[in-house]
Amino acid sequence: MLSHEQIWAAIDALAKRHGLTSSGLAKRAGLDPTTFNPSKRFAGDGRPRWPSTESLSKILEATGESVGRFVAGLDPEERTVTARPEAFAGIPVAAFSSEADADFDAKGAPTGPAWEPLTLPPRKADKLFALSVEGDGLLPVYRHGDVVVISRKTPVRTGDRVVVKPKNSQMTLLCLEHRTAKAYVFKALSGASARLQLGHEDVDWMGRIVWASQ
Known part of the structure; x- marks a missing residue:
């Protein structure tokens, strides 16, 4: 059974995967920045508030996340948060200047000796x-x-x-x-x-x- 706690935790996990706060996620999706704030998750009388399907659709579109990935985040055992900025370790990096000579292949992927794996400290x-x-x-x-x-x-x-x-x-x-x-x-x-x-x-x-x- 889907719980109120699970769906909000999945939204928080999605935000963290993209290096965002809950308000940053809402703003990126074109929503009011307070849409996902903790204060909006319960009514004044204590009744739980649920996010709308429209707001969920917008944050998935804004982040490029699939419905399957989001649904997986409803399960605490499957919920993962990518560490940032360590997630960028290993991507190609090259010097940039007016005289830079970094090549790309026919598909637009970095290629050639100018590119090296990006390394970051632990x-x-x-x-x-x-x-x-x-x-x-x-x-x-x-x-x-x-x-x-x-x-x-x-x-x-x-x-x-x-x-x-x-x-x-x-x-x-x-x-x-x-x-x-x-x-x-x-x-x-x-x-x-x-x-x-x-x-x-x-x-x-x-x-x-x-x-x-x-």
């Missing part, structure tokens, strides 16, 4: 964590519902998008514009012209954004 060794973007304060770079994966151990370079935790302040997402011997200079992802300068001693930690669902 999750445990890299201290990865993820943040889900809420609101539109990071437009045009990140939208509401996007998920960013941060590495605390990957070296940060000029121009990288980063998560910065200043001392005695909340962490924030910025772009490292440049660094000096004593300070970091950041610019906002929103495109604002103001710059933020922090002394090295004023930063608790900084992590590089290594992947984002967009």
